Amino acid sequence: MQDLNKSARYLNLQEVYPCPICQVGEIATMPLMEAMACQFCHHIFTANLEKQQLQMADRQPPLTWRWDGKSWSQRRLKDVEIGWGYTLGAIAFVILPTTLIGITVYARPPLLSSPLSWFPVFWMGLTFCLHLGIIAQLVIEFLDFPFWAYLNRKLQSIWQRSG
Ligand SMILES: [Zn+2]
Structure with a gap:
């Protein structure tokens, strides 16, 4: 080769x-x-x-x-x-909503004694994951990217390196 x-x-x-x-x-x-x-x-x-x-x-x-x-x-x-504009747009789509929720949580922290005090942070994580998931899905569909095969190959090479 x-x-x-x-x-x-x-x-x-x-x-x-x-x-x-x-x-x-x-x-x-x-x-x-x-x-x-x-x-x-x-x-x-x-x-x-x-x-x-x-x-x-x-x-x-x-x-x-x-x-x-x-x-x-x-x-x-x-x-x-397909230039940087699309990449920046995708990053903003993931970062902005998460940041907005983050600011809200920071500005009005929930009472720690409240049974739902974990919820804002959970909501923030969920927002991040969902938006990231949407972008990943778009990229995979757009390129017809062999995601699982790619992941498999990457994991294999990591395993081989560590073993
Ligand atoms: Zn290929």
Whole structure:
């Protein structure tokens, strides 16, 4: 297997590249086909060698990436670049409601003698988890991200390292 961190190289159909979806597998050209596939998450891609672009073939509208010689960059959904705005929006969606509840709890702390004194903190945790869950769900659905396979692989590597 080739060292993927070697010097910059062009996107071509003879080599293997890291998979932009799962970050775990590698994509290589399928036998007798122009398309490339990941051996781990099984997504199929088509390469545009002229533009040095990769397009997801099994998703509509397709996601595209640009190969910069070392890694995939400029992820786009059709013509829209998915930049930091979306990431910031997602973070705000998780942080803001939790913070609001946190401020309320801090400003008006419940009486410790009250039987429901645990509730505001519980509510804060629940808000955080729910909002985080919604974002995670969106990302997983959007990318068709092989979450359980990814988690499995990560846990395996942690186990192997510790054992
Ligand atoms: Zn993959």
